[in-house]
Structures are given as C-alpha cells and as structure tokens.
Amino acid sequence: MREHSLRWWTRGKARLVAFLAFAVALLMVAAVMPPAHADTSTYTSEDEFIAGTTAEQSHPAKLTVTKLLTLTQGFKATGSVQDKNSPNIPANQVAKDVPFKLTFVTPNGVTPGNMKPDQERTFTRGITYVGKTNSSGVIQNGGSGIGYWHTGSYDDTRSVASFPIGYYLLEEVTGDSSGNPYTNPSNDLFDPTYAPAEKAIFDLPYRATNTTNPSGGGAPTSTDGFVYNLHVYPKNVNYSQLSKRVVAVCQPNSVGGGTGYCSGTGPERPGKVAQDGDDVIWEITQKLYDGNSDPAGALNNDSKLDLSEIRAVTNTATTVLKIADRFPRNVALDSGYGSGRGVTRTLSWKENGVQHAAVNDTSTAALNSMSNAGNVARIGGAAGSMFPSFVMSPNYIAVEWKGGSNNALGTLAGNYRPGVTYTDIKLTLTVRTTMLYGSGDSTNDSPLGWDSNIAASDNIDNLRAGTKSFKAVASLATPSVQFVKTNKRDDTHPLKGVSGAVFYLIKHDGDKTKFLYNNRSGISGTAPGSQKYISMSEVDEVRIEKQKIVQGTSNSKGIVTFTGIPIIDPSTGKVYDDTSKLKFDMVEYEKPKYNNPANPSGPMLDYQAPSIAYQTIDFSQYAGKSTVELEAAGLGVPADMSKLNFKDYKTPNMPTGPTSPFTNLKGDPVTLGVMNWQQDQTDPAKVGALPLTGGRGILLMLIVGLIVMLIGLLVSKRHERRMARGAHRA
Numbered sequence: 259m260r261e262h263s264l265r266w267w268t269r270g271k272a273r274l275v276a277f278l279a280f281a282v283a284l285l286m287v288a289a290v291m292p293p294a295h296a297d298t299s300t301y302t303s304e305d306e307f308i309a310g311t312t313a314e315q316s317h318p319a320k321l322t323v324t325k326l327l328t329l330t331q332g333f334k335a336t337g338s339v340q341d342k343n344s345p346n347i348p349a350n351q352v353a354k355d356v357p358f359k360l361t362f363v364t365p366n367g368v369t370p371g372n373m374k375p376d377q378e379r380t381f382t383r384g385i386t387y388v389g390k391t392n393s394s395g396v397i398q399n400g401g402s403g404i405g406y407w408h409t410g411s412y413d414d415t416r417s418v419a420s421f422p423i424g425y426y427l428l429e430e431v432t433g434d435s436s437g438n439p440y441t442n443p444s445n446d447l448f449d450p451t452y453a454p455a456e457k458a459i460f461d462l463p464y465r466a467t468n469t470t471n472p473s474g475g476g477a478p479t480s481t482d483g484f485v486y487n488l489h490v491y492p493k494n495v496n497y498s499q500l501s502k503r504v505v506a507v508c509q510p511n512s513v514g515g516g517t518g519y520c521s522g523t524g525p526e527r528p529g530k531v532a533q534d535g536d537d538v539i540w541e542i543t544q545k546l547y548d549g550n551s552d553p554a555g556a557l558n559n560d561s562k563l564d565l566s567e568i569r570a571v572t573n574t575a576t577t578v579l580k581i582a583d584r585f586p587r588n589v590a591l592d593s594g595y596g597s598g599r600g601v602t603r604t605l606s607w608k609e610n611g612v613q614h615a616a617v618n619d620t621s622t623a624a625l626n627s628m629s630n631a632g633n634v635a636r637i638g639g640a641a642g643s644m645f646p647s648f649v650m651s652p653n654y655i656a657v658e659w660k661g662g663s664n665n666a667l668g669t670l671a672g673n674y675r676p677g678v679t680y681t682d683i684k685l686t687l688t689v690r691t692t693m694l695y696g697s698g699d700s701t702n703d704s705p706l707g708w709d710s711n712i713a714a715s716d717n718i719d720n721l722r723a724g725t726k727s728f729k730a731v732a733s734l735a736t737p738s739v740q741f742v743k744t745n746k747r748d749d750t751h752p753l754k755g756v757s758g759a760v761f762y763l764i765k766h767d768g769d770k771t772k773f774l775y776n777n778r779s780g781i782s783g784t785a786p787g788s789q790k791y792i793s794m795s796e797v798d799e800v801r802i803e804k805q806k807i808v809q810g811t812s813n814s815k816g817i818v819t820f821t822g823i824p825i826i827d828p829s830t831g832k833v834y835d836d837t838s839k840l841k842f843d844m845v846e847y848e849k850p851k852y853n854n855p856a857n858p859s860g861p862m863l864d865y866q867a868p869s870i871a872y873q874t875i876d877f878s879q880y881a882g883k884s885t886v887e888l889e890a891a892g893l894g895v896p897a898d899m900s901k902l903n904f905k906d907y908k909t910p911n912m913p914t915g916p917t918s919p920f921t922n923l924k925g926d927p928v929t930l931g932v933m934n935w936q937q938d939q940t941d942p943a944k945v946g947a948l949p950l951t952g953g954r955g956i957l958l959m960l961i962v963g964l965i966v967m968l969i970g971l972l973v974s975k976r977h978e979r980r981m982a983r984g985a986h987r988a
Contacts, residue, residue, distance in 0.1 A: 755816020
C-alpha cells in the first residue's frame with residue numbers, strides 16, 4: 259500500500275511540476291508577444307469586410323458616398339472608409355446639397371466587367387435610388403431626409419436600409435434645374451469651371467482583397483472577400499472657398515534650363531515628386547463671390563467674402579482678407595525670386611461671362627514674411643488663431659488686403675458696375691519654395707511618403723462667434739521615412755515622445771562617419787542633385803554647411819520624419835536603377851536631453867543612445883521608376899518600413915489606435931518607435947532589461963528555461979524512484 263501511494267504521489271508531483279512549468283512559460287511568452295490589433299489592414303470593421311468567394315445574401319449591402327471638392331482628380335481608392343484620410347483632401351472641402359442617383363444595372367450583350375459608365379448601350383437600367391449630400395457631404399443608408407438614399411424624392415421620409423446584390427451606376431446630377439449648387443447659375447456657388455464627378459459602375463457588395471501588414475514586419479497576408487459597406491469619395495476639379503495645389507517641381511537651379519514655372523532653375527520634373535534641393539511651386543486660390551445684394555454691403559454673415567462687402571470697406575487700416583501659408587521646416591520661401599520675394603498675387607474674374615484681364619497685385623505692404631514660432635492671428639479680433647491645432651512652423655507668410663484701392667481687391671471694387679454679373683472671382687497666390695537640405699518635416703508631421711503644406715484664410719464676413727479660419731492642404735509625393743523617438747517605459751517612466759534627437763543617414767553597410775548630404779549645388783565636381791556623402795572633417799575643412807546634411811529631428815511629439823531623401827538620378831530623371839543607392843542606414847547623431855530629477859533647475863542631462871547603425875531604410879521597390887509613375891500611383895514615396903529594424907531598441911507595445919499621442923497630419927498613428935533611456939535606467943539590450951526588449955531572443959531564453967526545468971524534473975523523478983525502491987526493500 260505504501261509503495262502504491264508513493265508511486266501515485268511521484269507521478270502526480272511530476273505532472274503538477276510539468277504543468278506549472280509549461281503554464282509559467284506560456285504566460286511569459288504571452289506577456290512579451292505584441293498585441294494582434296497592431297496589424298494594419300486595407301479595410302476596417304466599419305467597411306464590413308467578410309471573407310468568401312460568393313456574396314452572402316443575408317448580409318445587407320450598403321453604400322456611403324462622401325462628396326469632396328479638390329483641385330486634383332484620381333486619387334487611388336480602395337472603397338474603404340480609410341480613403342477619406344488622403345493628405346490631399348482637407349476636411350473643410352466636403353460639398354453639401356449635391357444630388358446623386360444610384361441605378362441598378364445589368365449587362366447588355368457584354369460581360370459585367372465590360373459595362374462602361376459612359377456607354378449606355380453596354381447596360382440596362384433598373385430601379386433608381388436618389389440622395390443629396392448633407393452638411394458633411396455624406397449620403398448613406400438607413401435614415402430619412404437629406405443625407406440618405408431614397409426611392410422617391412431627396413427629402414423622402416422612407417428609409418432604404420440596404421441594396422439588393424448586383425451592379426450599380428453612380429452619377430452626380432447636374433444642370434440648371436437639378437438643385438446642384440455648383441451647376442446652377444442662380445446659386446452663388448455656381449462655378450463655370452466645375453467638373454462633375456466621373457460616373458462609375460461597381461458591384462454591391464464590393465468584391466475586394468483585404469491585405470494585412472503585420473505590425474512586427476514580415477510578409478503581408480491577403481484575403482479575398484466582399485466589402486458590404488462600400489465607401490466612395492467622388493471628387494472633381496473645383497475651386498472651393500480656399501484651395502491649394504502643387505503646380506510644378508523644378509530640379510535644382512544649378513542645373514539650369516528651366517522654363518515656365520521653372521524659369522531660372524532646372525527643368526520641370528514630369529511627375530510631381532520632389533527631393534532635397536528641388537524648387538516647389540504651390541498655388542493657393544481664394545474664391546470670392548457676388549452673392550450679397552445689399553447695396554450698402556452690409557455683412558450677411560455667410561462667411562463668404564462678397565464684392566459688395568469689399569466695396570463697403572474704405573478704411574485703409576481695416577483688413578478685409580488675410581491668407582497665411584505655413585511651411586513645414588524642410589520648406590523655405592525662395593526669397594531671391596523676383597520683387598515679390600517668392601510670392602506673386604493675381605486677381606481674375608468674369609463680367610457677364612466674359613473673362614476680364616487679370617490684375618497683378620504688386621503692393622509690397624500686403625506681404626509679411628515671418629520666421630518666429632508664434633501663430634497667425636485671425637482678423638478683426640476674432641477668437642482663436644489661423645492654425646489652432648498645429649505645431650507652429652518657423653517659416654510662414656501672411657498676406658493682408660486692407661480697405662481702399664491700393665491693392666488688387668480695391669482694383670476689383672473700382673471695376674464694379676451695377677447690372678453686371680460677376681462670376682468666377684479668384685484671388686491666386688503663387689508661392690515659390692525650396693526643399694531644404696534634408697531637415698525633415700518636424701512641424702507638420704506629414705503622412706509617410708508625402709510633404710504637406712497648409713494654408714488658411716479669414717475675411718471680414720467670417721467673424722461671428724463659432725467661426726474658424728478656412729484651411730486647405732496640398733501634399734507632394736517625396737521619398738520619406740517616419741518613426742517615433744520615445745523614452746524607455748517602466749514603472750516610474752510612462753511612455754512619451756522625446757524631442758531633439760537628430761538622425762543622419764549613412765551608406766547601407768557603409769562608413770558610419772560619412773553622412774548623406776544635400777547636393778543641390780553639386781560639390782566637389784559631382785552632378786547637382788546627385789548623392790554625396792561627407793564627413794565632419796570635410797565640413798570643417800571646406801566649410802560645407804552642416805545643416806545641409808540630410809537629417810531628421812524628433813519634434814515635440816517625438817515624431818521623426820525624413821523627407822526629400824535623394825533617390826532620383828539627375829542624369830535620367832528617374833529613380834536610380836542601382837539598388838545600392840536606394841538603401842540607407844541611420845545613426846543617432848545628437849542625443850536628446852531631459853530634466854535632472856535631482857536638480858530640475860540645473861543643467862539638463864543627456865539621454866543614453868546606442869552607437870549602432872540602424873538598418874535599413876529601403877526604397878528598392880521604386881528602382882527605375884519615373885516620377886510620372888510615382889505620382890500616378892497616388893501613394894507617395896514611402897520607404898519600406900518593414901525593413902527598418904531597431905533591434906533591441908525598438909519601443910515595445912506602441913499605441914495603435916486613434917487615441918495614440920503619436921499621430922501624423924493625416925491622423926494615422928505612427929507605430930514604429932525607437933528608445934532612448936535615462937542615465938538611471940539600464941540599456942534595453944542588456945539581459946537585465948529582458949521584459950522590455952521583446953523579440954525572438956526572449957522566446958529562445960524561455961524555451962531554454964523550460965528545457966532546464968524539465969531536465970530538473972526528470973532528475974528529481976529518478977531520485978524519488980530510487981528512494982521509493984529503498985523504502986520498499988526496508
């Protein structure tokens with residue numbers, strides 16, 4: 259009996275120890291594994307993507323339309339709600355009261371894929387649904403009135419919860435009697451240059467592929483299925499109240515041979531893609547109106563600046579209109595360009611449908627170039643500032659038009675004649691800038707692959723309580739990389755972004771003492787705009803400007819954004835074919851600082867940083883591509899972020915949701931981080947910091963630990979068996 263009990267106890271103890279060892283190892287693995295929600299996908303839960311090869315009859319198919327006004331057509335779309343975050347489309351450019359119709363169509367003598375929206379003979383129309391955009395520019399399913407789909411009138415109270423499975427033709431309704439404010443001459447939003455959104459045929463639910471990119475890198479996975487809540491953003495060319503666009507990118511001026519917008523510089527790039535040293539020409543358009551019928555020009559508080567309101571202001575000290583242009587840190591006004599210091603101002607309009615001669619505004623008093631870190635005040639003492647939600651840029655300009663006749667608005671007022679209809683009134687600013695020396699976008703946090711520039715305007719009819727300045731964003735494709743510099747998080751140090759870290763680029767697997775340089779002028783006999791690496795000794799010896807080293811600096815949120823990385827071959831105008839010129843490593847050249855907890859008012863202390871080179875910033879996927887191809891793709895020119903490996907210094911468990919403190923201008927969270935650590939903390943690469951490092955090393959150590967525990971268990975079991983046999987003999 260005793261022998262039986264001892265054997266039972268030995269076996270039970272062995273099982274218990276083995277189970278506990280496995281459970282502890284499993285829990286430790288779970289603790290260091292990254293959360294699954296960090297992965298990014300083409301579609302979100304709001305898109306209602308369901309995997310499968312055939313559409314589910316039981317799942318409702320819906321369509322959400324958001325009408326946008328923009329100066330450029332054809333942004334790449336996926337049908338996801340995430341498309342609305344295009345950096346080229348600011349939120350205040352949605353269009354309301356625009357009518358659409360959605361028609362069920364079936365193929366007529368052709369396959370479904372060969373139905374053409376502009377060829378009526380290829381399809382047969384069925385039931386038609388109608389909708390008109392609400393104040394947010396949206397039409398959707400499941401409600402009554404404006405902003406929802408109906409089978410009757412635009413303001414029908416009957417709800418259309420979903421659509422039958424099939425193919426649909428989406429059309430914008432236009433014409434004098436359509437109710438479309440942009441095509442009706444009697445509406446003050448009428449614009450003769452307005453181009454309706456292109457017709458489109460698509461299936462509901464929408465057949466698509468959902469691609470998921472693992473947060474920790476690695477190959478993406480793709481799943482075929484259907485989007486049951488399709489989001490589309492029909493766009494057209496239209497000058498909304500304030501709009502902005504890129505009109506030209508010019509190669510460095512030392513190349514020469516430029517014409518048109520690029521006169522005085524190098525030739526214009528065929529595609530609007532810019533790198534360090536290029537000149538970029540931006541165009542800001544402010545639309546004016548003739549919709550206030552009050553003969554005295556009394557303000558009607560519709561936030562639109564009307565001709566009669568301009569004429570009513572005769573006091574030369576009163577600001578009628580103000581436009582500010584805010585440059586990211588890596589863009590500077592070309593102050594040497596003409597007497598306008600890089601800015602030209604032109605006013606144009608039509609009288610009874612006939613184009614009037616354009617008026618050039620040459621008044622220098624209207625232009626103020628600023629270089630401080632303040633903000634731009636609104637006019638007339640209105641509450642707030644022109645850029646209330648942005649980190650201020652050190653470079654921006656502000657242009658003010660006062661009352662009276664000493665500017666273009668005064669000239670327009672002087673041309674006024676009763677009984678004449680004034681339309682298409684536009685005030686255009688052409689702003690010439692240079693992409694600076696690789697200093698990166700440390701103010702705008704431009705989306706990865708883009709360089710974004712923001713303009714704002716304010717006028718005397720926009721001063722009532724609750725109003726805000728108008729804003730417009732234009733984005734330029736540029737080779738870039740983006741990540742976050744953080745502290746090392748532990749029980750006493752919550753995660754935060756760290757500002758002031760400076761990073762340089764070096765050759766892939768190359769000399770860590772030679773840094774990529776902005777070669778706009780072509781130093782040491784090299785071609786202007788070509789790649790050049792220099793050492794600090796060369797900076798000292800030949801007086802090369804240190805700030806022209808291609809660099810990225812962490813801003814107040816800790817975000818580091820390299821922009822304009824030179825990957826375009828000046829001899830061909832295309833991306834280099836040689837992929838060795840498309841790969842870079844990175845070093846942290848200047849460490850950030852933090853307040854000394856023991857002496858807060860004393861000198862700041864340096865964060866600790868590794869001396870290793872981080873690998874790899876990789877643009878190989880663009881080898882041999884033209885700038886036209888890069889622009890047409892509509893994706894910017896982002897580096898392959900899955901190739902950038904911070905190793906043990908990668909910040910673990912970075913926030914990924916919309917509440918993340920590390921979001922760029924587009925609103926996307928930046929989820930790749932690299933750590934510094936304070937002097938009282940251990941190096942994250944040391945074993946003592948194991949719980950924070952993550953990676954395969956931990957998993958291997960856990961497996962080794964589990965094996966050691968099992969070996970110990972076996973030895974213990976053998977020992978107990980020997981003791982049991984001895985006890986039995988006794």
